Structure formats: structure tokens, C-alpha cells
Amino acid sequence: MERLKALIGKKEDKIDFVSYLITVLLTNKELYSDEVLFRDAVEEIYRTLRSEVVEKGRKELADAYEDAVLLRASLSGAIEPPDKLLTEIKKDLAR
Template sequence: MERLRITLRRKKEDPLDYVKDLAEALIEGRVIREDVLFRDAVNEIYTTLRDVLFKEKRSGENIIRAYELAVILRYLVQGGVKTSREILEELVQTLE
């Protein structure tokens, strides 16, 4: 839990370092082992990258790619795994 607190403090310094540290902690299993907390951490990664990209208006190929990956990760973690065809069909229905 202490590592999580240290990681969370870094958000104020540099959000991209914060996201990187949080993702590495998740990969290594150092911080979060419960499913609900894992989903919250993934959502935190998504939200932070979205804020960097759209609120802070920082851009760059690496930030855009990281945000795209966070969107996909968030979708997968929420249990919405579908085929590409199902996603396209849902997209069409959403736009009607």
C-alpha cells in the first residue's frame, strides 16, 4: 500500500511518469491484486492520459498511442470483449 501512495504522489509532478509507474506496478503485481482495484487503477490510467491529451493539450505520438492503448485496456477490463465485427456493428448502431 505504501508503494501505491508513493506512486499516487507522483501524479502531481508529472502525469506521464505517474501513469508509467502505475502501469509497471500493475504488470509486476506489486500493488494491486484485487479485481476491483485493478479496474480502478486501469480507469485512473485512462483518465490521467485523457486529461493530459485533452485538458493540458499536450500531444505527441507517444501520448496519443498511450491514450489509444488505455482506451483499449479500459474496454477489455470492463468485460466488453467483442470481435471487431461486433464493435463495428455497435459503432454503426450508435451513430444511427
């Protein structure tokens, strides 16, 4: 992640950094296509938003965090159709 921070060169608060990081990912094809950097960026986005929502209680960021969870899962190929996910959740609840 330090490599990304150095590339971006911004030292702002965490949410501003995440916002700027997303802008860079969307506009810089080279960074977007570098799989290692892209995965690092997604992990940083996920961890930062998780920290802000779960640990600091910033409920206004919950939607962004949920999207970050999906983005992170999409990198691992774990995204399933909603009906399958709901079925799996229901099975897990019954245990």
C-alpha cells in the first residue's frame, strides 16, 4: 500500500484518500491493469471503510463499505447470483 500512497502522493484523511484512490483507479489504466497494485488498492479501500464503519460507527459510510465488500469478493471470483447467496445465508443460519 505504501507504493500506492507514494504513487498518489496525497496525505489526507482516510476517506479523502480512499476517494482519491478510487479516482486514480478509474482514470489511470496503467494502475488499473497492474493486478498487484489493483488488489492492494481494493484491499486498502475495504480495510479503511471497514474500520470507519465497524470500528468507528460511521453509519453514513455503510453503503460504501458494502460495495467494497462486493468489490473485494469480485476479485476472488466469489460473487454468486443473489438467489444463490440468499440460499447459502439461509443454510448458514440454520446451523
